[in-house]
Amino acid sequence: MDAKKKLILIMLVTSILSFFFQTPIMQAVGGGMHTFVNGRNVDCISCHGYGSANSHQAGSDAHQRAAENKNYTTYLEVGGTSYDPAGIIYTNIDSDSSGSNDVWIWNGNAWVYDNTAKLYNLDFNGDGTIGGAETCNLCHNRELMTVSAQSGPEHTFGPRYCNDARCHGNSNEDFRFYKNGYDTIPPASISNPGISTGNFYINNTWTNPSDPDFNHTLFRLSNGTNLTAINFSSNYFNLTLSPHYVQNISAQTVDIWGNINLTKIWFNATIPNNLPILAPIGNKNVVPGSILQINITAMDADNDTLAYGTNATKGSLNTTTGIYYWETTTNDSGEYIWYFDSMDDFGGVAAETILIKVSPEEQFIPPIPANLTATQGNFWINYTWEPGTGNITDSYNLSLNGNWTNGTALTYHNDTVGPHGWSNITVWAYNNTGGMNSTSRETQVLNNQPVLELIGNKNVTAGSLLRFNVTAMDADNDTLSYGTNASNGILNKSTGEYFWNTSVLDIGTYIWYFNSSDNYSGLASETIIVTVNPEPVYEYFPPAPVNLSGAQDNFWINQTWEPGIGNKTDSYNVTLNSIWINGTINTYINTSVIPHGWNNITVFGYNISGNGSLSSSSVSLDTQLANNLPVQTPIGDRNITAGNVLTFNISTNDIDSDLITYGTNASRGFFNQTTGEYFWSTNSSDVGIYTWYFNSSDGY
Structure with a gap:
């Protein structure tokens, strides 16, 4: 391959790779x-x-x-x-x-x-x-x-x-977030600060700012320590403080984003001092050669330490205890006008100016107390009297059964006296010059009559034993004896028990009284009618009722029965939970019963022939009201992300109002068996599915 073709191939591969990596x-x-x-x-x-x-x-x-x-x-x-x-x-x-x-x-x-x-x-x-x-x-x-x-x-x-x-989160669009919330501008300060003080409080008030994001007002002490935060819904901060407390606190507003207004509004105040209150001293009279002692006392609502003072030129005053002491002589005769005061350490002063007269004393005899009367009850005697007319009666000295009470200004005395007891009082009028005069009275607490319990008329069949107890109460706890004019039978005079073995010869009606007496002429009596009846004719006895049964629901039990076979049943005598219902012709009884309650019934037949006869036997039925099961509100399945808290409450309705106890087989979390509250703070190790029950029980 020549160099030109190689260069073209390298450029093509480079372009493809560049496009591949630059595409994202x-x-x-x-x-x-x-x-x-x-x-x-x-x-x-x-x-x-x-x-x-x-x-x-x-x-x-x-x-x-x-x-x-x-x-x-x-x-x-x-x-x-x-x-x-x-x-x-x-x-x-x-x-x-x-x-x-x-x-x-x-x-x-x-x-x-x-x-x-x-x-x-x-x-x-x-x-x-x-x-x-x-x-x-x-x-x-x-x-x-x-x-x-x-x-x-x-x-x-x-x-x-x-x-x-x-x-x-840093743009200026509406979709922005700030690190500390949505706002960085603090709210305006509070305004119109107000302070009111009293014993022992400082009430601080203000007007909150109108900023919509205002959250609370932060109060700090003068040293910068946080004192408290007052929610935006309140505009007052009331403090209960110690006497003389000096308040120096500042208030700063804070919004929901934590922005704090740096302007401090100060609330500076001091709890006002309470002046001492001096107990009245009054003018004094003293005989030359006698000792004059005055105890100056004062109260201070702040519990301040008090010091006592005077401008008296004679005698001595203990400035700590307030005791003034002057041992007069014959040379001290005259009148002295001096003040005595009490002072705290905060400028509070209370003073009284009095006249002290040193002169020989003339004795005045007060009049005899008038209208000494007595009222009484169980077991008290209250005496009252009035001052007589004439010289001043400054006080009274009382002798009550030999016990003295001196210097009282009261015009009455209440005495507790035992049953049949005596209260012997002598009232002496007393004048501060030493004169006295008296009147006396002797009073005995009245006897309480015995209270006889109701005996009521009695009926007995000839040949039967008539027996009852005569009983009485006595508020004085006196020993009681019992009596009667009954010509038959025997009455125990100490216990009140009466019994009479009747016979067919006693058939008839007797009117007798039975009484109770104490040793203080107290007597309580009741006259009754005792009727001795012939024996009933037995062919009139009705049969016992049959087929006694009961039906029930929330919250009642209905019991029914039928007459027995034999003599006629005219009516029924029924005892329901020990309460008798006699003479009913109904063959049923319907009653309301509390949850889990019992109905215990016994039914007798009754025939009105002759003197009337009950059946020789009866039928009985004890029935308890059935329990109502608790009704538990559905809980439902729960889903929770690990790390969160699962909590719920089990609620149950029980129409019997029984005390509900809650239970579960949950192996995790905490369960309150009394309130039904379940709480589970999960973590990553709790991931999984759990099948647990939660139940409610009523104890029945």
Whole structure:
């Protein structure tokens, strides 16, 4: 082959190879995008194999910015196709097979769909930066770009492509993402700051900015330490604080993207001081040669340490305890006007000016207390009186059964007294000069009458034993004795037991009383009628009822029976759960029953002939209401992606209102048997299919 033909052949092969390798780039340029997925493999050459160093560096910078943008990487991971700047990502994935594609919403911290929150981060090694191989994972990452042949790929089937708006997140189009959200402009500051104070609080108020993305107000201490964050829905911050607290806090607004307004609005205030409150001292009179002692006391709502002071020129005052002490002499006679005060360490002062008169004391005799009366009950006596007319009565000294109570200003005294007890009182009127006068009264607590329990009329068949107990209560716990005018039978006067062995000779009607008495003339009595009846004629005995049966439902039991064969049955006497229903002509009884309750019934036949006769035997039936099974709300099969949390609640209805206990054979997760809540935080090792039951039981 000559040299010319060889040259032509080499040029032809070179052209074919150049066309083969340049085709992806040409397609990308022609289509206004660059394709980086070729079949099942990432075609790195299409992006990095050609082009100038400057253009390649620009592409790397764009990819680096995109890799650092967690909003954008999340957009890729969830299969985003477009998004609304209001905080919405629209996708082409229907992960839960609901019939509509997933829509992810920004909650201020992450993207949320169906209780799952995501904020995809390429910082795989956790060093706080994204670089090297982590940047490459923006494109070479199955989690973000599906490049394998899967039955259900995460993103649009076929080659992926990107441009400035779709991938790099740095254009000015509406499809842009910012690293820290959608906005970089902080909200306006709060306005109209207001402060109100009291015991012991500071209430801070303000007006929130109108920015639509305003999220919260951040409060910080003067040293820059964060204090609290107040949600956008509130415009107040109330603090309960210690006395004299000095508040120096600043407020800065923050939007939903984390942008902070650097302007600090200060709320500076101090809890106001509470003045001491001095207990009244009052003017004082003292006899020369006597000791005058005054205890000056004060309260302080701030619990401040108080100091006491005075301008008194005589005596001494303990400034710590407030005790003033003056041992007067005959040379001290006269009148003195001095003040006594109490002070805290914050400028608070409370003072009282008093007159102290040092002079010989004249004794005044007060009048005898008037209208000393007594009222009483079980077991108390209350005395009241009034001051007499004449000299001043400053107080009263009481002698009650020999026990003294002196210096009371009250005009009454309440005394607790035992049954039948005495309360002997003497009331002395007292004048501060030393004069006294008195009146007395002696009172006994009244007796409580015995209370006889109802005996009621009695019927007995001749030849039978009549026996009953007479019983009574006595609020005084007195010993009781029992009596009667009964001409037949025997009554035990101590126990109240009465019995009478009747005979056919006793047939008739008797009217007798039975009573109970204490040792203090208390008496309680009841007159009854005792009827001794002849023996019944046995041919009138009815047969026992037959075919006693019961039917039931929620929540009732119906019992029916039939008359027996033999003498006539005129009516029935029925005991239902120990309650008697006599004289009914019905052959059924319908009753409401609580869940799991019992109906215990016994039925006697009754014949009205002669003196009336019950059947010699009866029929009985004990029936319990059947249990209602719990009704559990369907749970359904569950699908979950490994790494997410599976949680649901089992709910059950039980018309018996029984306490429900929940159970399962689930080998993973946590299950609350009381509330029915199931919780399973899955991971990659949990991939698989599990068949478990969840049940509800009522204990019956």
